[in-house]
Structures are given as C-alpha cells and as structure tokens.
Amino acid sequence: MISESYNIYPLLDLMGTFIFALSGAVAARKKGLDIFGIFSIAFTVACGGGIIRDLCIGAIPPAGLTNWLYLVMVLAATLIGIVFNRTVNILNHPVLVFDAVGLSVFAVSGARKAIVFEHNYEVAILLGIVTAVGGGVIRDILLDRVPVILRKEIYASAAMVGATIVVIGEYLHYSLETVSVVAIVVCFGLRFLGLHFHWNLPSFPDKESEKDK
C-alpha cells in the first residue's frame, strides 16, 4: 500500500525526477562545479524534497536513497546536462514546461504519501509543498543564493494548491485517483499560466529593502 503511490504514476514521477535533476545539472554547470559536484546538485534537486518528506513521515530509509531508478534518472540527466548543455539551454522553454509537470506530480505524490502514512491534513499539505520545492531550495542554498522560488513567481503556491486539492478530495472520500489527476492538472495549469502571463505574488519593496539589519 505504501508503494502504491509509486506504482500509479511511475512514468510521471520518473519524468519529474529527470527534469528536476536536469535543472540542477544545468545550474551547477553554469557555476563551474566539477562533474561530481554537478551530479550531487542534480541528485539533491531531484531527491532532496522527497528525502526530507520521508524523514518527517518516518519512511526510513527515504525512497530517494533506495530506489535505483531515481539514481539512473539523475545519472542520465547529469550526462545530458553536460554533453547537450547548449541544446538544453535553447530548449529552456520546454524545460520549464517539464519542470511544471515535475512540480505538480511531486506536490501530489508528497501529499498522498503523507496521507498513506496516516498523518493529518496539515502534514499532507506542508509535505506536499516540501516534496515539490525542497530540492530546488537546497540547490540554491548549495549554489549560495537566495532560493529563487522564495523571490518570485507562482511556484510553491501552485504546489500548495495541488496538495490542498488532494487533501480536500481525501476528506470528501473521493477516489484518490480522480482527485490526483485533478490536482496535477490544476497545479500544472496554475504554474503554466503564471509563467505565460508573468504572474508574481506580491512583494513589498521599500527604501530599506536588500539591506540587512
């Protein structure tokens, strides 16, 4: 039952892993890291959020460390990010679309796994967000910059909406399958529209901004 959430969307889940790893590999290459550094960042982006989720719900050892398919995806993404770097950069637009798919799938699978482990709805929503965006946040920490997802755009907020739909569906006893599809579509749609129309959440610049205390 626990592994169920991984049997149903295995292709989407692996695709999300691959795309997240690719985004990490491209960012790490730009920073001039060596080949092992590129692999480490790629692995972190792809599996970091899920590992934090698994630690928090008590799924030991974390799936990201035990499932060799994830490792294969990360290795493939690292190689492609290095060898076809120019192509990947040209394909920036499609990559953002795939990234939105990864975001949606991870938000939904994170919330589902928390529910399967019988945790409450708050845990499910928070860990849905963590699964979807945790890896990207760790990537930016390792690359020594303020996590981009905290600064702009509809991103983590789309993950929150996706995870919340899963929780509402669970509360109303709807079929988890149907609800998951709806949640993925809505989360993806929000992110895609946000990208297309350059939606940003409000921030509050003032004269003091960018200054530390």
Added chain:
Amino acid sequence: MISESYNIYPLLDLMGTFIFALSGAVAARKKGLDIFGIFSIAFTVACGGGIIRDLCIGAIPPAGLTNWLYLVMVLAATLIGIVFNRTVNILNHPVLVFDAVGLSVFAVSGARKAIVFEHNYEVAILLGIVTAVGGGVIRDILLDRVPVILRKEIYASAAMVGATIVVIGEYLHYSLETVSVVAIVVCFGLRFLGLHFHWNLPSFPDKESEKDK
C-alpha cells in the same frame, strides 16, 4: 506524557512561535521576497529548530507540522509583519525582548522533550540549543548570509545555559516545573543583560580574517 511539555507553557510556547515567526517575516520582507517566501521564512524560523529536534529524538511526525496552532501563529505573524511593517520596525526593542522570551522557552522545552523521550543528558542539552536557535540559523542560510547568532552576542550560549539547568535539575531529581521556571528566567536574564550591556563572546580577528582559504 509526551505532550505534557506542551500543556504547561502553552502560552509562552505559542508566544515564542509568534515572535520567532515575526522576526523571520520582517527579515524576509526586507530581502524583497514575495508573500509566500515571507510565510516560508517565518514558518522556518518558528518551527525549523523544533522539527530538527523531533527528527533527532524520533518524534515523528514533528510537532511543527502537525499542530495547527503553530500554523495559525505563523500566518498571523506573516500578516502582521507585512501590514504593520513600519510599526514592528519601530518596536525593534520590544521585539528583541519577546525574542529573548522565545529563546528561553524553546531552549527549555527542547531539553525537556529530549528527556521525556528518554534520551541522555548530552542529547538534551544539544537539542535544547538546536530548538532555540535552529530556526534562526536556517533563516539566515535561506537569506544567504552567515548566521548572525554565530557571529556575535550572547544568544546560543544563553540557550545552552538554560538547557543545562534543566538537565542538572533532572539529574538532582528536582521538580521539572520549578527547574523549568528557573531555567527560563536565567536564560532570559542572560540574553537580556547581554543585549543591554552589549556583551559579546570573544572572537579572534587577525589580518587574515574574512579571507577564505
């Protein structure tokens, strides 16, 4: 029994959560993060230290993810940090005082929870410190700066004194209630006096300082 440490000082605990979240929200707003980024930093400061503590003592899932009262405190602090930003900045001095209360309460409740989970005294002291300062450290990492508490002032050291008093009291079989009050008062007093008199722990500047290897 496990939740006992949360029934006794619930008001102080929630106050500490609120104040820590407020300090995170103000710092995130200054950095120009969007509304979701501000909430994320506020949540991290308020609940991050406790989540690390709970992972280390095996309290799964962490209280910071399951107790909706914490979430309400963080949401309230986020809103107040955004709407009343000017007032909060003027109130800098009172906020530092409340922050000292949060530090003291979290150091004591962290050490107590480790003891309740039957871990040894070293774990209790180390996790008392982590509970009190962990959130602030993660905040500074996310905002891309060297954690301020590592650089100056009596802060983590006050938390260590508070957690140590709890452990000594436990060892001498004193009432946990009395000991906790003493520990909170001493920790708060140290931090408050440190702020007032600008006490700093020694550091060791030399010609090479601030240079990386």
Added chain:
Amino acid sequence: MISESYNIYPLLDLMGTFIFALSGAVAARKKGLDIFGIFSIAFTVACGGGIIRDLCIGAIPPAGLTNWLYLVMVLAATLIGIVFNRTVNILNHPVLVFDAVGLSVFAVSGARKAIVFEHNYEVAILLGIVTAVGGGVIRDILLDRVPVILRKEIYASAAMVGATIVVIGEYLHYSLETVSVVAIVVCFGLRFLGLHFHWNLPSFPDKESEKDK
C-alpha cells in the same frame, strides 16, 4: 552489533572526528565568528554527516548527539584551533593528510553502518559519501560559500570509491574487516595522490559560467 562499527576503529574514528572539527574551527575563526560560533561549526563538520546518515537509516538518536567522546574531541579541537591557530596554519600540509584519514574512515564506517542496519547497497554507498563529506558541506553553507568539495579536487569521489569497495566486499561475502582496511587504504591513497598531483575532476567552464539565470 550496531555499535560494532564503532568498536573496531575507535581510534581512527575519533581521530577523524578531531581533525574534521579542527578544520571547522580554523575556518570559522578566519571568518571572525565568536567562540560559540567556532564550536558550532567544529561540531557540525565533525558530526553533521554522521547525524544525517543516522536520521536516514533510522538510528535514533544520532550517535553524534549521544556519544560524549565526540563532544570531547570537538571541544579539544575548538580550543586547539583557537589557541594554536598559527601552528595549525603552518601545519596545513599534515592537517590535509589527517583530513584524508578522516575522509576514508568516515566513508567506510558510513557504508558499514548502513549495511549493519540492513539497508541496500545503494543506500550504503550514498550514505558513505554523505557521512564523509556532509559535515564539510554544511560548514561551507553556514560560512556562506559554495561548498568547496563540489568545486574541485578528488574528494567526494574518493569517498564514493571507499564506500563502493565496502559494498562490493559485502556482496562477495569477504571479511568486513579486511575489506574495510582495503577500502580505507584505497580511499586515502586516492585523496593523497589527488592532493599531491593536483588532480581535479573535469568541470565545464564557458562564457556564461558564474552567471545565474
């Protein structure tokens, strides 16, 4: 049985802890941190990787928090890093050699502990690497720079080779003792030769490098 991996190489393990803590103390002192900050960084470098490993394999509470010998090593390293700072800097070369010993011992003990806890080979290799390099990565994050081990040199890759030898030996049912000695020697040799001959893994600089998206 669980503690077995700590009874066999206790001296090497403690020596690795001490050296890692010393490297953290020296780096933190250079950054101008206060005495508590120096201790915190030293503790993090020495015990951080092992704590993450223990959380991932379910060894609660982590050994780094319960074994007072580690704490003594860290305290001693902090004091020596502060008092004999000049000497330690002159001894840079020997310190790098001891650090290579720590790297090798931690990579092997990390992989062994994962196997003892009956996790699969992928977990053992990944956590061997994490045990060996995790602390250094957290140190660099706290000191606000891109982790040096991701940028250059044979370092994490030597740890991977060491952990992989342990796993291959386990798979072939060789004596864990013999295999561990071989793994430590090979890992140390790789790191030492890499230092001596300035080996670097390939990185991929281009006109766009060092620019963020």
